[in-house]
Amino acid sequence: MKIASLTTSELAVRLGGEGLSFSIGDFDICLKSPLESVAKAVSFFYGDYRLCEAGRFIDYRVHVAPPSLFRRWFRPQVNFSFDGLMPFKPLPQVQAFAMFEWGLNWVIANNAHQFLVIHAAVVERHGRALIFPGSPGSGKSTLCAALVNRGWRLLSDEMALISLANGLVTPFPRPVSLKNASIDIIRMFAEEAVIGDVIHETVKGSVAHMCVPVGSIEACGQQAIPAAVIFPRWQAGAASSLSEIPKGQTLLRVAENSFNYNVLGIAGFNALADMIDRCRCYAYSYEFLDDAVETIGGLVQNA
C-alpha cells in the first residue's frame, strides 16, 4: 500500500499520532509531525512510497515539531529530533519539510555504518551506477535532476550508500534538492519535472525539491554496480569536456567527500579502494545540461 492511498485526514492522523511509517529503499522510516505543511509535503513528494505494515521493525524514528507552545505563535520554529538527539538548531517553520530531508540525511550519515556513505548523487542505467561526488556548488544535484528527467534511475541525489557487504550501491531515492538558479534551469530543461514550492532564505539559499519518478521509487530495492566516478563542474562558458583522472587522486577526493570514512577505518578504505578499482574516473566540466546528458549517456553505452 502506498502513502497516496491514505486520505488527507488519515495521513494527518498518522503523522500527528503514532507516526507515518514508510520504506525508502532498505530503510524503514517513521516520521512524526503535527505540522500541516509537513503533511502536505509528504503527500506531494512521498505519495508513491510504500507504507510499512503495522508492527514492522522501524530503523529510524524521527520527529519534526515546533520546539514549544510559545514558538507556535511567535516567529514559528521547528526542530528535528531523532531518539532524543537534536542535531540542528531550530529553523523557521516554513522550512519544516526541508528540515526533515536534511535531518534524515544526517541520521543516515551518522548511523548507517553498514555502508560507506559518500556525499554524492547517484544515477543508474543498465544496472551500472554513475557516482557524482560533490562539494556544494559543483552542480551535482542539477546534473542528477537532468539525467533523471532523461530516463536515468535515481538512486540518490545526496548520498551514495556503498554496501560494505557486497560493494554495490544501495538506492536511497528521495526528492532531489535544487538550489537557487537550478530550480528554473530544471523547470526549463524538463517540463514534466514535478517541483514543489520554493522555500526562500534557507542556509542554502532558495531551495525546492523535485519529485522522484515512480520508476525510481519502485526499483528502490535493486542495487547497482558502481561503474564510474565523475566530478562534475558547472562553469559559464565552458565547453563540455570529459577527462579521465588518476585513480589514486580520485580515492583521496572521494574519501574527503565521505561522511563516515573515519568511522569505518580499514573497512572504509577497503570498500572505497574496491569501488574505485571497479570504476572509470573522470572530471567533467560543462555549461549546458543537454551536452552533459549526451556525454554522460555515451559513457554507459561504451562501458
Next chain:
Amino acid sequence: MRFLRDPEGSCETFLSSEWEGLLRTARRANLLSRIACIVHDIGHLEQLAPKVRDHLSSALRVTESNRLSVLQEVRKVRSALAEQRVPVVILKGAAYIAGELAAAPGRLLSDIDIMVPVGQLQVAERELVAHGWMPTKFDAYDQRYYRQWMHELPPLRHLERGTNLDVHHTILPPTAALKPDVNKLWAEVVALPSYEGVFVLSPADMILHSATHLFHDGELENGLRDLVDMDALIRQSGNDGSFPEHLVQRAVELDLSRPLFYALRYCTALLGTPFPEQASILAEKNGSPDSLLVRLMDSLIVRSICAVFINETPKMTHVAKFALYVRSHYLRMPIYMLIPHLIRKQFISESRRQGTAR
C-alpha cells in the same frame, strides 16, 4: 533494563518490537555501542535479524573508531606534557578505555578529561596550547568563571583534530559542599604500563569519581550510562574479598560517602549490581542522608535517569515499579523543592540543546 540485567536471555527471547525499543532507548541513553559490544561478546550478533544486526554492527564500528581516537588523543596529550614532565591522570571514559577496564567496551565520549597537579596547571596549559589545543571560551566572564570557581580550565579544543580536552586539577569545584582531598587521589593513582607518565585513578577512586560526577556535579543526562559504568567497575573489582569494604572505607577518607551511597543504591536497584550486604549497610550508615531526603532523591534521580525510557512500553516493569514506588513520595514533595528543580531542569534541557546544536 531487562537486557542489561540478562543479556543472554534477552537475545534469545526478544521480539523485533522489543529490539526496536531497546535500540532506541540505548541510543537515547548513549548506550547503543555498549549494548552492541555486550551482544558481540556473548556471541549472539550473528543470530539476530539482519536489521537488528545492521544497527548493532554500525554501533560496533563507532566504538572502534572512538576507541582508536581516544588512544591517539591520550598519546598526544602525553607527548605534549612529557617535556615539562607534567604527570597526568586520565579520567572517566578515556581512563576506562586507556586502562582497558570492564567499563571500556562500547564507552563513547566526546571530551577527554584529564587531571594535572594544581601547581603545574599553568605549565600544562601552556604546553597544551603550544601543541594545538586552543581555548574555546574567549569571553572574559567564561574565562573568569572557570578559573575562579571551577575545578578545571576552560575547555580546550584541538585546532586540527577538533577533539575536546577538559583539564582538571581536582574532581569537584572548590565551591562544592564535599571537599575530597586531591592529594589523597594522587597518592593512589595507577600507572598505565603503555604510557609513561600517564596514570588513572585507583579502581575505588574511579568509582567514587564517577559517583561524584553523577550525583554532585549535575551531570545527569548520561545518568544511566554512568550507572552502567559503575556497575562494570564494581563487578570487575570483585564483590567478594576486601574490595567492597575498601571502597566504603575509601569513601570516608575522601569525604565521598554520600555519592557512594547513592551510586550503590541505584546500581543495585536498577542494574542488580552485586554488592555484599554488610558493606552496603556500612555505606548506608556512612552516606545516607535522612530518610525524607533519600525519598526525594529517589524520585528525582530515578526520574531523570529513566527519562530515556519515556517512550517505553509497559514491559519495563522493573523501572515502572520502582518509578511508581517513588512516585508516591514524589507527590509529597514540598513545593519549595519542586520549583528550583523544575527551573533547573528547564535550564539543563536548554543547555543540552545548545550543546548538541551545530
